[in-house]
Each structure stands twice: as structure tokens, then as C-alpha cells.
Amino acid sequence: LLNSTLLTVGSVALIVVFSALFAFVAQRKNDKSASILMSLLIVGLMIPPAVVPTIFLLQNLKIYKTMFGMIMIDVALFMPFATMIFRTAMSSIPRDLDEASYLDGASPLTIFFQVILPLLKPAIVTVVVTTSVNIFNDFVGPLYFLPGAKNITAPLTLYSFMSQFSTQWNLLFANVVVVSIIPLIIFIFFQRQLVAGMMGGAVKG
Incomplete structure (x- = not known):
């Protein structure tokens, strides 16, 4: 659970x-280069990850079997979806706020963190809930990219009660409840913000 x-x-x-940073630049710039970058990012939603080349890359970077390496993989996998959510939400924020802040002497990073980001709360909740549930329940990723007894994550503990000749069904299903209850609680508490974030930017007026 800690891992x-x-x-x-x-x-x-x-x-x-x-x-959020990438979506802010892409949405506000809104030119040909931004469209190309967004198209390349969307390709990440369609192409499945290649396990063996990714393992070779992590080994060459000396981050295989490390928590940092697994975090970088999750960032690469879920960033396209999150960027689309943030860009859709930012489309409903008027550019006048950016221009007014710029005239007051604010830098681009100041505008983003102090003006734009607080207005993206529903989108942030949507991204946090959807990605955290998927990452917390991920079984395949840690199995391939984070091997080792000290790196085992909660979903991988399901293997502890299964063997070639017998399965401890009572302990297995108890473990399933423990693993599932945290994402379920998160979803129950933030379901309204989740719907608002998914609908953010869909209607302008």
C-alpha cells in the first residue's frame, strides 16, 4: 500500500x-505548431506502450526497477488524456484575464499558477481522480517495469494467494476489497467535481 x-x-x-502547463501553452498559442504538438500527443492515446523497448530504455537510463522510472512511465501514459482535459477547460477561460495580468507586470508562470490554475479546479479534480484510480490499480505496469519484492505494489499482492495447485479464495477476495476500497472512496467523494470537470469547456456562453 505504501509503494x-x-x-x-x-x-x-x-x-x-x-x-496543465502544456495545455496552457497549446491553447493560448493556438497556431500550427501547437496543433502539430497536440496531434503528436494524441497519438500517445492510440499507440500501446512497447514493453521490451521501454525496459531497454529504462536500463540504459539506470532507472529500471526504481520508483522514479515507473513514475516517468505513468506520466508518459496519462499525460495525453490529462492535457486534453486541461485544454478543453482552458478554452472557457477568457484571454482578457491573461492580458490584464500581463499588463500588471505578471510573468507567464505567474499568470499560469496564480490566475489560470485556480480556475481549473474541476479539471484538476477530474485528472486527479481518473489517473490516481488507474495508477493505483495498475497491475501490468509494476509487474513489468517495477520488479522486486521491495517494490511490490498493492495489486501485485493478489499473486500471494494464488499458486499452481491451489488458491486461497477467501484471502484473495479480502485482498481485492482492501485494494479497491481506496479508489472507491476517492470516486464517491469527488464524483460531482469529476462530472463538472469532464463537462468543463463543452458549453460556452
């Missing part, structure tokens, strides 16, 4: 910051 929590918190924090 899953560290992986989820680290990944979600970087996904929110990087995706």
Missing part, C-alpha cells in the same frame, strides 16, 4: 503540473 501510494502521488502530481 502504491508513493507511486500514485508522485505520478499524479507531475501529470497535473506538466499537462
Whole structure:
């Protein structure tokens, strides 16, 4: 549970910051180069990750079997979806706020963090809930990219009660409840913000 929590918190924090920054530049710039970058980013939603080349890359970077390497993989996997959510939400924020802040002497980063980001609360909640549930429940990613007994995450503990000749069904399903209850609680508490974030930017007026 501790490994899953560290992986989820680290990944979600970087996904929110990087995706929101990229979406801010792409939405406000809104030219041919931004469209090309967004198109390349959307390709990431369609092409499945390649396991073996990714392992070779992590080994060459000396981050294979490390929490940092797994966090970078999750950021790469979920950043396209998060960027689309943030860009849609930013389309409903008028550019007049940017221009007024710029005339007051604010830098682009100041405008983003102090003006734009507070207005993206529904979108942030949407990204946090959707990505955290997926990352916390991810079974395949840590199995391939984060091997080792000390790196085992909550979903991988399901293997502990299954063997070739017998399965401890009572302990297995108890473990499923423990693993599932945290994402369920998150979804129950933030379901209204989740819907608002998904609908953000869909209607202008």
C-alpha cells in the first residue's frame, strides 16, 4: 500500500503540473505548431506502450526497477488524456484575464499558477481522480517495469494467494476489497467535481 501510494502521488502530481502547463501553452498559442504538438500527443492515446523497448530504455537510463522510472512511465501514459482535459477547460477561460495580468507586470508562470490554475479546479479534480484510480490499480505496469519484492505494489499482492495447485479464495477476495476500497472512496467523494470537470469547456456562453 505504501509503494502504491508513493507511486500514485508522485505520478499524479507531475501529470497535473506538466499537462496543465502544456495545455496552457497549446491553447493560448493556438497556431500550427501547437496543433502539430497536440496531434503528436494524441497519438500517445492510440499507440500501446512497447514493453521490451521501454525496459531497454529504462536500463540504459539506470532507472529500471526504481520508483522514479515507473513514475516517468505513468506520466508518459496519462499525460495525453490529462492535457486534453486541461485544454478543453482552458478554452472557457477568457484571454482578457491573461492580458490584464500581463499588463500588471505578471510573468507567464505567474499568470499560469496564480490566475489560470485556480480556475481549473474541476479539471484538476477530474485528472486527479481518473489517473490516481488507474495508477493505483495498475497491475501490468509494476509487474513489468517495477520488479522486486521491495517494490511490490498493492495489486501485485493478489499473486500471494494464488499458486499452481491451489488458491486461497477467501484471502484473495479480502485482498481485492482492501485494494479497491481506496479508489472507491476517492470516486464517491469527488464524483460531482469529476462530472463538472469532464463537462468543463463543452458549453460556452
